[in-house]
Amino acid sequence: MRAATLLLALLLAALPFPLLAGQTGTASTVLGVSVEPDSLYAGERVICTVRVRHPEGTLVSLELPDSTALEPFYPVGQKHSSSMLSRGLAEERFELELAVFGSGSQRLPAFALLFRDTRGRMLERQEYRPAVSVFVRTLTPSGMLELRPLKPPVDPDFPFPLLTALLLAVFGMAGVVLLALFIIKRKVRLFAETVDPAQEARRKLGKLHNRLSSGLPPAECYAELSAVMREYLERHYHIRALEAVTQEIERDLRKLGVSSFDAIMNLLRQADLVKFADSRPSAEETRNSTRQAEEIVSSGRSGSH
């Protein structure tokens, strides 16, 4: 009985090891390998996270191959943390910081997970080749192996050439419009100049004559007569007459040596008397003045100055 009990005890004592060993081999699971970011420039770094679930009491470590096998990845740093999930089950989390070179899609390198017991004896070694890739964009030759500092991607350049072209187009258009305006204005001015000031004045004086016959008050007629004469003098003799007082016109005409100087001044002074001194000319006087103005204009038309 005692021997049977001892045997049973020995059996029970020996039982857990193969069971645990078998359990370790089957219960340790790589839950996942993730990488972030999945796209980067050559020389930048990715964080590769490996999560492993295993029975409590087992020590797990991650072993990377040598640097030649790792290429184009270069280990920069590693973090390890573990947590208890439930009784008898734990989870290990390995964070590998890897610098990446080369170009195009690069598959993560293979690594090994080593399981040891609490006394450091190797229980199991699992090789793992994750099916995760990162895409390496290259700004430099793919053979570049120098680490570059982390920096945000550069914003695309302001399209200065486009803006310059746009501005040139706008200025060009504006130039064309201004040129068109200048040409139109010049044509209008040339056309206005071709209209003979004497002819224009005679037309206006004729109309004034008709209006006087149809009852235009003589005082108003004189005011208009003065305006017509001033406009004529300004355009014909190229002097400032519309904004000038009679004395200024007198001075300018005297300088030019106009032949009908006396008649012009007489007419303007008469108009001044009517406009500013409340003089009241008769209709006959007004008609005479209009006729006189027509004579001045006709004599000036023959170009005597």
Added chain:
Amino acid sequence: MQHAAGLEELGREIRDASRFLDLAEEQISSRIIGQKEVVHRVFIALLAGGHILLEGVPGLAKTLIVRTFAAAMNLQFQRIQFTPDMLPADLVGTMVYNPKDMEFYARQGPLFANVILADEINRSPAKVQSALLEAMQEKQVTIGSSTFPLPEPFMVLATQNPIEHEGTYLLPEAQIDRFMMKVIVGYPSYDEELGIMQLAAASGTIPEVRPVVDAGDIAAARRLVDRIYVDPRVQRYIVDLVVATRNPAAHGLASLASMIEYGASPRASIFLLLAAKAHAFLQHRAYITPEDVKAIAYETLRHRIIPGYEAEADNIRTDDFIREILQHIEVP
């Protein structure tokens, strides 16, 4: 042509009454060579009841012009040299105690004269300037509790030196506005200077000036000036000119809009009209024309337009604005 009732008669009266001005001009020119424009402006101010601010460098006979004018016009003249330590009482007078009667009596100051030469008005502080300008406006002064009317005609000719600003008190715009005209006294021409030199060297003393008129004639002339006919067209022309200084853009002078800080006040329209009437009187006319307005536009407007920063930076003067406006506003 039938002329307006009364205007021909008024014209005759003006020709008769304005003769004294020709005589006065003769008298003045016996002592003053050149500066005829200044003398005309002084006549205009006398006839229109205005005051003048004379601006010019020292030695241009400003004081002599005014003294000679007063002598020719038979008017009481008083020269007051403005200084920084002056008090208003030095101008208007003060109450003085008489121990004999044991009473205070008002002792009138030098302001009680017909023609006052306020020499270097900008050398005295604002309170003295204000006292003078108040007298100019009200034509009376108050000493103690008594108010005394100033003699008629009462005319102030103030001088200021444009180049020396050390120790001066700039006249505020509101006070400058009370002067009818600001006359710039310029240098004489070459020939005039030659004449001045010969006159001064030959006699060594100032030639005697004979009075040619009395206060009654001046008052009569002023009444005639009041009767001078002003056509509504000319009135509108005056207002057009003054309004153009305030709102140049509205009158087609957009280039001046940023140059002028403040335009002329309504007082400018009033003085422009009064001065134009006096100018017509000097021309022996019973009506005013735009020529009269243009003739005195610079003197009447130049101290009422405040140039902006841009104009000052470009060294553009108010006379340039006035020239631009006169050349742009259509004459009736």
